[in-house]
Amino acid sequence: MAVYTEVSDEDVAAFVAEYDIGRVLALKGIAEGVENTNYLLVTEAGQFILTLYEKRVQAEDLPFFLSLMEHLSQGGLACPLPLHGRDGRALRELRGRPAAVVTFLRGLSPRKPHVGHCAGVGQVLAQLHRAGDGFTLSRTNDLSVAGWRDLLDKTADRADSVRPGLAEALSAEVEHLAREWPDTLSSGVIHADLFPDNVLFEGDRVSGVIDFYFACTDAFAYDLAICLNAWCFEADRQFNVTKARQLLRGYRQVRPLPAAEIAALPLLARGAALRFLLTRLYDWLYTPPDAFVRRKDPLEYWDKLRFHRAVASSGEYGLDP
Amino acid sequence: MAVYTEVSDEDVAAFVAEYDIGRVLALKGIAEGVENTNYLLVTEAGQFILTLYEKRVQAEDLPFFLSLMEHLSQGGLACPLPLHGRDGRALRELRGRPAAVVTFLRGLSPRKPHVGHCAGVGQVLAQLHRAGDGFTLSRTNDLSVAGWRDLLDKTADRADSVRPGLAEALSAEVEHLAREWPDTLSSGVIHADLFPDNVLFEGDRVSGVIDFYFACTDAFAYDLAICLNAWCFEADRQFNVTKARQLLRGYRQVRPLPAAEIAALPLLARGAALRFLLTRLYDWLYTPPDAFVRRKDPLEYWDKLRFHRAVASSGEYGLDP
Numbered sequence: 001m002a003v004y005t006e007v008s009d010e011d012v013a014a015f016v017a018e019y020d021i022g023r024v025l026a027l028k029g030i031a032e033g034v035e036n037t038n039y040l041l042v043t044e045a046g047q048f049i050l051t052l053y054e055k056r057v058q059a060e061d062l063p064f065f066l067s068l069m070e071h072l073s074q075g076g077l078a079c080p081l082p083l084h085g086r087d088g089r090a091l092r093e094l095r096g097r098p099a100a101v102v103t104f105l106r107g108l109s110p111r112k113p114h115v116g117h118c119a120g121v122g123q124v125l126a127q128l129h130r131a132g133d134g135f136t137l138s139r140t141n142d143l144s145v146a147g148w149r150d151l152l153d154k155t156a157d158r159a160d161s162v163r164p165g166l167a168e169a170l171s172a173e174v175e176h177l178a179r180e181w182p183d184t185l186s187s188g189v190i191h192a193d194l195f196p197d198n199v200l201f202e203g204d205r206v207s208g209v210i211d212f213y214f215a216c217t218d219a220f221a222y223d224l225a226i227c228l229n230a231w232c233f234e235a236d237r238q239f240n241v242t243k244a245r246q247l248l249r250g251y252r253q254v255r256p257l258p259a260a261e262i263a264a265l266p267l268l269a270r271g272a273a274l275r276f277l278l279t280r281l282y283d284w285l286y287t288p289p290d291a292f293v294r295r296k297d298p299l300e301y302w303d304k305l306r307f308h309r310a311v312a313s314s315g316e317y318g319l320d321p
Numbered sequence: 322m323a324v325y326t327e328v329s330d331e332d333v334a335a336f337v338a339e340y341d342i343g344r345v346l347a348l349k350g351i352a353e354g355v356e357n358t359n360y361l362l363v364t365e366a367g368q369f370i371l372t373l374y375e376k377r378v379q380a381e382d383l384p385f386f387l388s389l390m391e392h393l394s395q396g397g398l399a400c401p402l403p404l405h406g407r408d409g410r411a412l413r414e415l416r417g418r419p420a421a422v423v424t425f426l427r428g429l430s431p432r433k434p435h436v437g438h439c440a441g442v443g444q445v446l447a448q449l450h451r452a453g454d455g456f457t458l459s460r461t462n463d464l465s466v467a468g469w470r471d472l473l474d475k476t477a478d479r480a481d482s483v484r485p486g487l488a489e490a491l492s493a494e495v496e497h498l499a500r501e502w503p504d505t506l507s508s509g510v511i512h513a514d515l516f517p518d519n520v521l522f523e524g525d526r527v528s529g530v531i532d533f534y535f536a537c538t539d540a541f542a543y544d545l546a547i548c549l550n551a552w553c554f555e556a557d558r559q560f561n562v563t564k565a566r567q568l569l570r571g572y573r574q575v576r577p578l579p580a581a582e583i584a585a586l587p588l589l590a591r592g593a594a595l596r597f598l599l600t601r602l603y604d605w606l607y608t609p610p611d612a613f614v615r616r617k618d619p620l621e622y623w624d625k626l627r628f629h630r631a632v633a634s635s636g637e638y639g640l641d642p
Contacts, residue, residue: 008433028353107347108347108348
């Protein structure tokens with residue numbers, strides 16, 4: 001939630017001159033996106049988002065992200081479409097950082113997600129999975145099992161300061177999941193971070209999906225498991241089975257869920273909870289107190305993880321027979 | 322530089338329904354304005370700024386600020402125009418905070434102000450002073466002499482931690498300025514914070530003036546003295562007389578400068594430097610390190626103050642004869 005890199009009007013005028021979108025009329029820093037610097041860019045051709053990629057995004061991943069948005073957009077998904085400059089390039093440099101201009105999407109991300117949003121989220125997630133078909137680039141999910149081990153190592157010595165016994169519990173959890181983690185599920189491009197921040201709505205209708213900077217190649221059902229964590233718990237950390245039912249029903253309207261994916265859901269949801277628990281824990285322990293980032297409570301995901309661990313079968317997620 | 326108050330889509334839809342601007346199409350938090358929460362609001366009628374006033378702005382001052390913008394806008398100044406709801410009110414409430422919707426202005430605030438900007442700044446400042454004519458409300462400048470004494474008291478015991486001897490030097494400075502401060506200069510509505518952040522440009526042409534939340538009733542020449550501090554020093558804190566010449570020339574093209582105002586400029590500029598020195602010092606000492614605000618170095622204004630103290634006559638500001 002910050003503008004990390006300030007750009008001068010001369011910088012941005014020269015940058016925009018590389019595109020066919022007319023003169024710059026306005027530029028406003030946007031207080032969204034903890035990873036990158038985003039500006040609302042108004043030109044004679046309309047509204048766009050100008051993104052400067054900060055160091056947390058690996059520069060070598062950017063061609064994957066930008067090509068993916070283009071592929072998905074051409075496949076009919078409502079997502080930002082990167083603009084190509086007159087030289088054909090979508091990725092260039094601004095103030096020493098990789099930078100791109102993408103189309104601006106209408107809609108509001110829900111601050112208070114409710115059950116009416118969930119069917120649309122399920123549908124658009126399945127559309128994304130289908131639209132990713134034929135995309136030739138791939139990117140390893142570096143926040144899957146190997147990444148968890150790495151985060152575990154980096155947080156082990158201080159995890160107990162957050163909750164006594166947490167380090168050992170997490171270690172056991174990673175080992176269990178590493179043993180059980182499925183590797184034969186149907187895979188392809190997944191969003192991997194489809195939280196309410198990243199879905200735009202007009203009323204209860206999804207108008208767009210944004211922020212593809214965790215997208216990678218992994219099991220489709222894992223993406224669904226992330227959404228169960230992101231959309232189907234209340235602020236008091238109670239699971240809302242009505243939301244989950246709507247989410248799963250919406251998904252299956254667009255892409256059928258094979259039996260193997262259904263059976264794997266509790267384990268995948270447990271892994272997804274662990275993934276956000278570990279990254280939040282890392283950020284909690286390593287974010288300097290003067291950083292311009294609001295730290296999120298890692299223990300929210302400890303509670304979610306425990307919920308999934310107690311789920312005996314996918315029917316508990318409200319899955320229609 | 323933050324969004325202090327999050328609003329839900331339901332909140333904003335209900336709020337916007339009070340105006341005649343169609344449905345909400347998008348809402349983005351803007352990373353500008355350290356005082357208030359600002360959103361870019363896109364509706365079927367176009368782009369607007371939605372502002373939620375946070376606690377640093379006194380609620381009882383809001384009618385002054387909003388009426389002033391309306392008066393100045395009707396007087397031909399390019400500034401935000403507050404919208405009236407169907408009930409006639411410009412000021413209402415959102416999430417428990419006073420809130421208003423104003424028009425969106427095109428243009429970019431210069432990150433690196435250069436000499437080409439300065440004539441336009443002088444002109445628009447004089448236009449603002451003229452457009453304020455006939456405005457019937459008034460507001461005391463609470464950051465003038467009495468306010469300085471108050472800030473001095475609050476910072477005295479810790480000022481020397483910023484620079485040895487600073488507390489005593491500031492005390493002597495306030496006493497000197499209090500004795501010499503003129504009270505017979507031509508007065509009216511002043512902006513009182515016309516820094517580069519608050520002026521929008523299209524190229525070198527001013528397209529708008531924003532952020533009227535320090536506006537008050539005071540000497541016009543004091544506003545000019547603030548601009549000398551805000552626009553005419555380089556990053557290395559050297560005074561740039563070419564910039565000042567352009568600024569003053571631009572101002573005098575629109576509003577003549579009486580001899581008394583010219584003569585008072587060095588003292589007023591010294592007072593203006595002291596005002597920003599004291600508020601920055603206060604923020605420096607009292608901003609918690611985990612606040613989402615970047616503190617600004619108060620000593621920048623110590624150097625500026627010393628420059629103005631050494632000015633023997635207004636000719637040194639590049640004033641044309």
